[in-house]
Amino acid sequence: MGLLGRIPGWAVPVAIGVLVLLLPQVIGDFSLIRQVQLGLILALIVSGLNLSLGYAGELAIGQAAMYAAGAYTAGLLSLRGHTEILLHLLIAGAVALVVGTVTGIPGLRLGSWSLAMTSFFLVLLIPDVIAVFREQTGGRNGLSGILPPTLFGRPLTPDDYYLVIVVVTGLWFAVMRNIVVSRHGTALRVLKQSPVLAASMGISVFRMKLLAYALGAIPAGLAGALFANLDLYVSPEAFSFSLATTALAASILGGSASVYGALVGAFIMQFGLNQAGGFERYSLLVTGAFLILGGVALTGGLSSLAHTLWRRIAAPATVPERVERVQAPDMPDLRGEKLKVAGVAKAFGGNQALDTVGLIAEPGQVTALIGPNGSGKTTLLNMICGFYRADAGTITLGAKNLEGRAPHAVARSGVARTFQTPNIPPGITVLDAVMSGRFATHSASVLEAVLRLPRYRRVRRDDFAEARRMLDLVGLRHLEASEAVALPLGQRRLLEVARSLVAGPGLLLLDEVASGLDEDEAAGLADVIRKVRDAGGTVVLVEHNFQLVLSLADHIVVLAQGRVIAEGTPDMIERDPRVMSEYLGTVPDDSASPIVLGDLVDDAVGEE
């Protein structure tokens, strides 16, 4: 068992790659070799699709158009006497990237359907565009007379060309794998899980989706260049709707959110559908059925099944042993900044959710925001984060003005938050989840990630170190390799706190962070919050647990019906008559026996 588990994850694909490379030595069957070549080309297209569908969560089938762009680019280059295959690949990839970026921008403006439709439309446009430029492209008759490819000026035999296709495909899959396991891959998973989470972590939703879609155009462009040089003939029929839908079915079948699933899906579609002649009439029926079945039942595709099996076989069956909680290290210094909310108002239709609310949170203090349900606490939090625009008033953090900025820009200027319901993407480990908190603030480009350049390695090393430090702080270090979403609620909350702290934020917003926790868990959380405060962090706490607020807060602001009705130290708030009336609905006799709000509210809240 242990032996299998020690095989590195990349060994299997590399071995398969070598096997495919040697295939012509074993099999002389020309038509089979051709099917393999076409299968690899299809796999490139599917891989590009996976990047946007599987990782960014956006259905887009414009890859057929990028494929056509790549093929015609290569064909036209060849007709002008440039037969160098590397040049073809480079330019075809670049052209596809441009097409992807330009068409992705409008498509991504309006959520998922519009990208699906604009990319669909692109496929419909292929024959028209080819017809408009029929002088150059040969129109319906196709582009013939493409010269055989050369490599460094040396003509390539069909056997040589087979190697070129295998190597190019192999290299792309290596690139794809590097993107997916990098911090960009984690960021894409965050995005797919929740755009709100992504934005509050400083990830620009639009740019990240565009990145995935545009990057996915590159392999399609490469595939086009390879295809043009394989057949030495390009015609519009090669880029039909059915190609687009075949690629989509292959993606779903192999598992969209996987790297190598594209190969499996592409080969099944290539050999299954296009092989048997009589079968072809039913190809649309089969493709359609695959899509329905895949969408309904096979979430994750074949690769997910294989993955589960592999883990059963290879993973050591021991439960990670529970490490005694080591004395947590002290919090590193946090440079908290002063949050100043002044005169903020917000109405939803006729409902005045906030009415000239002011709030100041000092560094090195815990400022609690309390109030009955519907008093505007969460609205205020969302306004600080940039999810709502204020009708009036200002919000500043240190010297920076936050009001009017997009959520990801607010996050980048130092605001980190947790959510009422912990928001953690599936399929990543605790350590990855915490590291993702640094994605936006400590960045490295995709190119650096793909090539594993020094800056990427340095940022990655810091990611690891910082994330482990935060896990030590919240006491989750022993769970760093577990799947993050599988943790119990209390630990997921601590994980969110660690993720928020890992980038060293100027302001930490905790939204009902103790709800659903038992007493021990709440106490552990309170310890962490105190450490953050003592390290100089600015903490804003929205909380229903009144006892926790009283014991933790340095300053309490009470909201009711969109207005601040009281603020001050816990002692003052606990005895404030207006607060009592808001919480209890009655004005207590301010006579003989002084009622302490904490005792009463605690019971009331416990029943909620």
Add this chain to the structure above:
Amino acid sequence: MTLIWGGLALGAVYALVAVGYNIVYISSKTFNFAQAQLMMVGAFLAYTALVSWNLTTPVVVLVAAAVVAGVAALEQVVAVNPVRDPHNILVTTLGAAILIDGFVQLQWGSQPLAVPFFAGDDAVTFAGGRVYPVELFLIILAVVVVVALTLLSRRTMTGLALLAMAEDREAAQLRGVNVRLMAFGAFVVAGVLAGTVGVFVGPKTYAISTLGASLALKGFVVLAIGGFGSLPGTLVGGLIVGLAEACAVRYLGSEYAHLTVFLILVAVLLARPSGLFVRVRERVV
């Protein structure tokens, strides 16, 4: 004027596709890729029933509406209802669309079939241009359908319940709206609409197996212009898309038809991504 009539009729067809999208969208916030394919099935059924079986138009409409509603209901049960992740509905309804395409190709082949129209297929001169009776009929049909549905949605309990669902699904559920039944019903109603309209779309466009894909995209452009969920918006969107396409074909050549509509889509998405008739709603955490 001939040009305008042709463009308006085309736009009416697109608008009717968009109305179908809207019915499903309003009720369940999902996008039914296969709506135009349903309409295509209606057109083919009309061909078979009118030409092969020699039935009269009213009977054909009933048959087409019933059959297509059945197909839509099947689609909802098989490809929409069991899907847990709403993201996947795009994939499964696309699958349904492709499945219908494949079935239609097997059943009726890939050659265009001429569907007759009950009021004759001879162009008449009207308001300064040549116009086919079916074109006038389609324009009137689109306006009538939009007005009727708008009134229904504002005046009847069912319509109000639909609007409530569109606003807040859970709140509607708490108010006693049977959300699942309504979502199913919306597919059936969209199917009835598609079947009925398909009978009259055939005479304009021919019944051809690529009709679905092209109508689906144009219908979507109409939706993008008018705004998701806006019924009056579909008429305006249809007007713009139909006229633009007719002008492009007339003055630039047929290969510019799709390109022109695509450029309109891009322009609308860039300038006003929520459409002309829908107010921007703030997002909620």
